Structure formats: C-alpha cells, structure tokens
C-alpha cells in the first residue's frame with residue numbers, strides 16, 4: 356500500500372464534518388488502497404466535538420485510516436497536507452452586513468492560506484466549502500505564498516449535483532443518463548445552473564424541457580435549494596454537501612472520465628485564467644474535466660445571450676466581493 360495521504364478538514368466538529376469524515380476514512384475520497392491520515396482543525400469551542408468524532412472514527416476500525424488527530428493549531432493541521440477541505444467558516448449572524456461577513460471570514464481564510472503556503476505538500480489540493488466559498492477560496496489562494504493558483508478550488512459540485520437530480524426528476528431519466536450540465540459563477544443565489552449543453556440519454560435537454568420551466572422553476576429551485584432544505588429539514592444541508600465534497604476531490608484525484616463517458620465533465624469553481632471572459636483570478640464556477648490530476652476547463656462552448664446575461668450577473672457579484680475584500684486588505 357502507498358504512503359498515507361494527509362487530509363486536513365477544518366470545521367471538523369460541525370455538521371458537514373460529521374458526514375464527511377467517515378466517508379474519507381472509509382476510502383471514498385481517494386479510492387481503494389489509498390490510506391489516509393486525518394487532521395481535524397477546530398476552534399476551541401468545536402474541539403470537543405472533533406475529538407469525539409475522532410474517537411468514533413477509531414471505533415470504526417477502518418482499514419485505510421492510518422491516523423487521526425484533532426487540533427486547534429493551524430500550522431500543525433496543515434503541515435504536509437495533501438488535501439485540505441476548508442469547511443469551517445463564520446456564518447452570518449443577526450444584523451451582520453455582507454462586509455462584516457467577508458471580513459470575519461477573511462480573518463479565518465487568510466491565516467489558513469498562509470499556513471498552507473508554509474507547510475503543505477507541493478501538490479496540495481485545496482477545496483473551500485465554507486461560505487462565501489468562492490471568495491473565501493480567493494482569500495486563501497492569495498495568502499498561500501508559492502502555491503500555484505490552480506491548486507485552489509471552491510465547491511459548486513453540490514449545485515451541479517442538485518441540477519442533475521432536478522433534470523433527471525423532470526424528464527424521468529436516470530441520473531446516469533445526464534451529461535453536460537454546467538454551474539457558472541458564484542455559489543450563491545446568483546449562480547447559473549445551465550442546461551443549454553446538457554443531454555438526457557444523448558438527446559439535448561432543451562428538446563425535452565422548455566425555457567419557461569428552466570427560468571421559473573429549475574434555476575430558482577437549484578439556486579435556493581439550501582433554503583428549501585433548511586425549511587423542510589429544520590437544519591442546513593450537511594450530508595449532501597459532504598457527498599459533493601467527496602465527489603469533487605475524488606474526481607480531481609482520479610479523473611472525470613468514467614467507462615463509456617470519456618468526455619464527462621463536472622462543475623468546479625477555480626481561479627479564472629480569463630475563460631469565457633471571466634476576469635482573471637476570480638474564483639468562478641466553470642465546466643471542467645479532471646485529466647492527470649489537474650482540472651481543465653472545457654472551453655469553446657457557445658453561450659446564448661439569455662445565459663450570458665445570467666452569467667454576467669453572477670460574475671459581477673464575484674467582482675463586488677473581490678473589491679470588498681480587497682478594500683479590507685485581505686488579498687495579499
């Protein structure tokens with residue numbers, strides 16, 4: 356068996372952490388025959404929950420779990436890290452303005468970025484889950500001296516999975532029959548779940564669903580699914596977020612191609628290199644394939660004006676967030 360992969364999970368004592376850690380330890384993050392060492396980073400208030408989870412992880416006797424350690428020490432948590440899942444974030448409190456939220460999260464993600472820059476493995480992979488995920492990823496990346504920008508991503512896979520599931524439900528198809536869905540932009544209410552390139556059993560989705568359903572039901576349903584889950588479940592989406600984080604890293608490490616679907620893509624938020632006119636550096640969601648352990652944005656898709664207007668609005672929101680954190684001095 357290979358050397359263990361060091362996987363650091365921040366916010367490990369929280370809801371998503373509790374769903375995520377057991378799946379990582381069972382081998383679902385990286386694949387079979389890949390042992391892992393888990394580092395659980397928490398703040399003092401969350402440490403007990405993380406330590407308790409570490410005890411339960413031990414009790415599972417997972418053959419691939421080579422070690423687990425809970426800590427509040429950031430440098431320790433990221434020392435030699437291969438995969439960093441940044442889940443812990445500051446939620447919006449009562450009366451908190453957006454600038455306060457960005458500042459509070461900057462205070463978390465900038466030091467974590469610096470610690471990743473100081474101690475991570477050369478080929479570290481970083482996935483930011485904690486919201487506002489795209490801009491938190493931007494802050495982390497800009498603080499991580501010496502680590503290539505392409506190593507930093509934010510989670511829009513949950514939105515992607517939600518979009519696939521909604522299209523499958525609407526058309527009566529199996530999830531595995533659906534290809535070519537894209538999430539563009541920000542992981543927020545402005546996100547753009549795009550069906551114009553999607554296929555259902557090889558047929559264009561636009562032949563099966565109409566523009567009205569897309570605009571009035573599909574897009575709002577996907578974009579506001581988090582609020583729907585809270586309303587129905589009484590608590591935020593945690594297991595589905597954890598499942599999406601697993602999918603994201605699994606595909607990043609193992610590739611997106613699957614038997615019979617070599618061209619399969621997914622959606623990933625990563626620092627733009629100017630793709631589709633998105634300003635350089637903004638962490639925005641794109642269609643991407645993972646090839647040889649690297650994300651490759653799918654270029655050259657035709658974007659119809661109605662979709663372009665939606666994408667422009669989401670990208671404008673990301674630019675505003677970048678300007679706001681820039682003014683706060685959070686971009687290095």
Ligand code: NAI
Nearest residue numbers: 366368369370371397398401443444484485486510513596
């Ligand atoms: P939670 O509140 O249950 O857990 C968060 C944990 O993070 C807590 O245990 C807290 O002590 C810890 N934490 C806070 N600051 C920390 C720091 N500086 N270092 C280490 N740990 C810290 O929240 P939950 O449900 O697990 O969600 C976590 C985040 O994920 C939230 O920001 C949520 O909005 C976001 N989220 C993102 C999704 C996405 O698709 N990108 C989907 C669902 C949730």
